[in-house]
Amino acid sequence: MANAPVLWAEAEFAKLDLGDARLNKRARMLMERFIADPTASVDWRDIMAPHWEHTEQRMAERDVVLCLQDTTELNFNGQDAVGLGPLSYEAQRGMYLPRPMPSRPSGSHWAL
Numbered sequence: 578m579a580n581a582p583v584l585w586a587e588a589e590f591a592k593l594d595l596g597d598a599r600l601n602k603r604a605r606m607l608m609e610r611f612i613a614d615p616t617a618s619v620d621w622r623d624i625m626a627p628h629w630e631h632t633e634q635r636m637a638e639r640d641v642v643l644c645l646q647d648t649t650e651l652n653f654n655g656q657d658a659v660g661l662g663p664l665s666y667e668a669q670r671g672m673y674l675p676r677p678m679p680s681r682p683s684g685s686h687w688a689l
Contacts, residue, residue, distance in 0.1 A: 582613040632679060642679050649674040 661670040
């Protein structure tokens with residue numbers, strides 16, 4: 578059935594409200610594509626590459642770039658996962674996700 582993904586997305590996301598009809602349409606379209614080929618492989622690095630390149634270009638245009646550090650703690654307690662380390666205290670298992678954020682001295686950020 579050629580239109581099955583479209584019908585599925587319309588039914589599943591009929592009440593979707595992202596505050597803008599264009600965003601709602603885009604979200605449904607992404608889900609239609611996913612359901613049409615759920616085993617398709619997309620490397621997240623391919624998706625992020627243009628953003629990273631653009632961020633590098635913006636940084637190169639400035640004399641001063643601050644790289645602010647933020648670390649997120651991913652807690653996997655109760656999950657069936659291997660290879661995790663201790664977090665804030667020994668009983669917690671998970672990992673730390675450090676994330677630099679290139680910023681202008683004015684405080685506005687350039688990257689995810």
